[in-house]
Amino acid sequence: MIKWDTRFSVGHLAADAEHKLLLTTINAIEIALRHPQDKEPVLFFLDQLYEFGIAHFQNEEKLQLKHQYPFLEDNAKGHTSLAITLNRIRDDIYRIMENETLLEEDISKMYDYVTYLAKDWLIAHLLKEDLRMKGFMGEGYE
Ligand SMILES: [Fe+2]
Numbered sequence: 001m002i003k004w005d006t007r008f009s010v011g012h013l014a015a016d017a018e019h020k021l022l023l024t025t026i027n028a029i030e031i032a033l034r035h036p037q038d039k040e041p042v043l044f045f046l047d048q049l050y051e052f053g054i055a056h057f058q059n060e061e062k063l064q065l066k067h068q069y070p071f072l073e074d075n076a077k078g079h080t081s082l083a084i085t086l087n088r089i090r091d092d093i094y095r096i097m098e099n100e101t102l103l104e105e106d107i108s109k110m111y112d113y114v115t116y117l118a119k120d121w122l123i124a125h126l127l128k129e130d131l132r133m134k135g136f137m138g139e140g141y142e
Helices: 013-032 039-066 072-097 104-128
Strands: none
Touching: 013 039, 013 104, 039 072, 072 104
16 A cells, blocks of 8 residues: 655646555555455455546546646656556456456455555656656646
């Protein structure tokens, strides 16, 4: 479970709020995974993450366009690959969950995915790419 840290802040209220929501949703998947035989909550939060994730990328790109952010194209490329990765992970977790009985290795694979989503998918992208937005986007909600 990864907690929000002020060093993740891009200095824009709406973008930060959406990043927090993504992190919270990944943490919710992890909590749901503590009872993996109860598949519905895991898949529910996974779908939520997908929806919030895609919506967030679109919102961020719109915001960047509005503020004429100079690294807009780089960021959009990053978003495309993040969306592909998220889709692939979601498909794989759905495939694992189709097993009637989950094996130890299935469960640990899903935990690995959640760790990857938190650390590499979200936080690494935030620190490497989104933090460059700081100072370009104003501070408000728009
Ligand atoms: Fe972002």
